[in-house]
Amino acid sequence: MTTIDASPLRGAERPGPRRQEVGAKIKEYILRNRLKPGDILPTEAELCEAVGASRSSVREAVKILSALDIVEVRHGHGTFVGRMSLAALVEGLTFRGLLSGEEDHHVLGQVVDVRQTLEQGLAAQVIAVLDSEHQAALSALADEMESLAAQGMDFLDVDRTFHVKLLEPLGNDLILQLTEAFWQVQAIVAPTLRTQQEDRLITAQRHRAIVHAVAAGNVEGLQAAIAEHYAPIRASIARVVQA
Amino acid sequence: MTTIDASPLRGAERPGPRRQEVGAKIKEYILRNRLKPGDILPTEAELCEAVGASRSSVREAVKILSALDIVEVRHGHGTFVGRMSLAALVEGLTFRGLLSGEEDHHVLGQVVDVRQTLEQGLAAQVIAVLDSEHQAALSALADEMESLAAQGMDFLDVDRTFHVKLLEPLGNDLILQLTEAFWQVQAIVAPTLRTQQEDRLITAQRHRAIVHAVAAGNVEGLQAAIAEHYAPIRASIARVVQA
DNA sequence: CGCCATTTGTGCGTATGTATT
DNA sequence: AAATACATACGCACAAATGGC
Numbered sequence: 001m002t003t004i005d006a007s008p009l010r011g012a013e014r015p016g017p018r019r020q021e022v023g024a025k026i027k028e029y030i031l032r033n034r035l036k037p038g039d040i041l042p043t044e045a046e047l048c049e050a051v052g053a054s055r056s057s058v059r060e061a062v063k064i065l066s067a068l069d070i071v072e073v074r075h076g077h078g079t080f081v082g083r084m085s086l087a088a089l090v091e092g093l094t095f096r097g098l099l100s101g102e103e104d105h106h107v108l109g110q111v112v113d114v115r116q117t118l119e120q121g122l123a124a125q126v127i128a129v130l131d132s133e134h135q136a137a138l139s140a141l142a143d144e145m146e147s148l149a150a151q152g153m154d155f156l157d158v159d160r161t162f163h164v165k166l167l168e169p170l171g172n173d174l175i176l177q178l179t180e181a182f183w184q185v186q187a188i189v190a191p192t193l194r195t196q197q198e199d200r201l202i203t204a205q206r207h208r209a210i211v212h213a214v215a216a217g218n219v220e221g222l223q224a225a226i227a228e229h230y231a232p233i234r235a236s237i238a239r240v241v242q243a
Numbered sequence: 244m245t246t247i248d249a250s251p252l253r254g255a256e257r258p259g260p261r262r263q264e265v266g267a268k269i270k271e272y273i274l275r276n277r278l279k280p281g282d283i284l285p286t287e288a289e290l291c292e293a294v295g296a297s298r299s300s301v302r303e304a305v306k307i308l309s310a311l312d313i314v315e316v317r318h319g320h321g322t323f324v325g326r327m328s329l330a331a332l333v334e335g336l337t338f339r340g341l342l343s344g345e346e347d348h349h350v351l352g353q354v355v356d357v358r359q360t361l362e363q364g365l366a367a368q369v370i371a372v373l374d375s376e377h378q379a380a381l382s383a384l385a386d387e388m389e390s391l392a393a394q395g396m397d398f399l400d401v402d403r404t405f406h407v408k409l410l411e412p413l414g415n416d417l418i419l420q421l422t423e424a425f426w427q428v429q430a431i432v433a434p435t436l437r438t439q440q441e442d443r444l445i446t447a448q449r450h451r452a453i454v455h456a457v458a459a460g461n462v463e464g465l466q467a468a469i470a471e472h473y474a475p476i477r478a479s480i481a482r483v484v485q486a
Numbered sequence: 487c488g489c490c491a492t493t494t495g496t497g498c499g500t501a502t503g504t505a506t507t
Numbered sequence: 508a509a510a511t512a513c514a515t516a517c518g519c520a521c522a523a524a525t526g527g528c
Binding site: 488489490491492493494495496497498499500501502503504505506507 | 509510511512513514515516517518519520521522523524525526527528
């Protein structure tokens with residue numbers, strides 16, 4: 001028999017809502033079988049039989065797990081173990097930011113705080129583990145940003161790549177994903193405060209200052225450069241609060 | 244008519260899965276009506292009619308939103324705007340940690356890295372804004388921890404409160420919630436590496452060192468104290484990796 | 487207290503869209 | 508091109524929980 005049981009659960013218990021129970025069992029199944037991202041899971045019908053629940057309950061449970069990127073559903077193909085990204089964090093924080101952004105942008109300000117804290121706090125380690133290869137890559141990205149800014153174009157993708165590359169040598173996946181997540185939140189929420197084009201030019205130049213500080217191996221200089229890099233967005237937020 | 248439309252969507256489009264479309268409309272509804280956490284939403288039946296979808300689709304959409312804590316469903320009562328906590332981050336990261344913890348605990352190690360980076364990076368601000376009231380509270384918590392540790396009892400709740408109180412004066416909700424989220428992940432995942440009782444005693448004492456550094460207004464001393472505070476858990480992780 | 491209306495939770499049948507073979 | 512396997516969507520009926528009367 002292939003019954004999936006998270007816990008022995010004797011006869012008449014009330015383990016909460018059905019979908020929660022089913023979700024727990026699916027997670028148990030993944031753990032017990034040592035499944036990795038991309039591995040396929042049983043079909044809905046099989047899951048129904050295994051956990052003893054109806055399709056509705058199984059579907060709702062799977063949808064919750066897919067929202068957390070613990071599983072990934074591909075229409076007409078099957079259900080697979082997800083890549084466990086921080087997409088849920090992005091969506092949740094983005095919505096909070098949009099909701100708060102109707103008046104002030106205090107959530108956006110907090111996101112900027114966290115980004116700056118993380119990057120400044122990691123400044124010493126970044127300099128310690130930096131190799132010439134990454135340094136060259138960062139420099140090239142700064143060039144590209146300045147070029148795009150000069151043409152009045154936005155450089156969102158380049159900016160995102162820059163901040164990821166900056167922390168990549170640390171070898172900490174979680175920090176990288178958090179960085180990208182907060183970047184995405186800012187990128188989605190920030191446009192509600194229409195930043196001037198001047199700010200973009202300044203921001204581009206501030207990335208070069210970061211590269212210089214990294215190359216010089218100056219920890220305090222890097223921290224200062226990071227702080228100045230976030231100054232324009234902070235000013236934009238403050239501007240809205242006053243108005 | 245009370246039709247909820249996120250976008251004009253002309254006749255025959257393919258706006259992706261039904262539940263996604265419905266979820267977007269529900270979020271739109273919350274935004275447009277400036278609803279706050281705790282406010283009630285239309286019933287499932289009303290949502291069905293408003294968005295023109297079946298109850299199954301609406302339910303799946305609502306379940307996804309509830310997983311992100313954007314809405315909160317109370318059986319027999321109704322659906323409400325959620326408190327938008329970071330519960331989804333906790334659940335996702337916890338599962339990742341448990342999955343990786345089957346062999347090494349690299350996810351747990353990354354969580355510790357982030358916690359330490361945040362607290363060290365905020366050390367200067369913490370000292371700057373600290374008042375005597377919070378300082379007394381932290382000292383009392385350190386006392387309690389040492390007392391509990393001496394009796395061989397665990398002090399999880401006290402530890403959690405300590406780290407929250409430490410960063411509370413900063414007035415940044417997001418940082419506070421992230422701190423609590425990562426703390427929860429560590430509290431759930433760490434028990435899979437059975438930490439010795441000695442470590443608990445040491446950890447309790449290290450909290451007192453943090454209090455002293457804060458009181459002394461010594462930024463670098465505080466950062467060092469924070470680093471040493473995380474040393475035992477790091478050692479436990481390293482121990483498992485070797486074995 | 488019990489009763490009852492409201493609302494969400496669960497189960498099931500069926501038809502449709504999608505991808506692989 | 509056809510067949511197969513699978514997820515998607517809809518609709519209905521009933522169960523369970525909550526709150527007010």
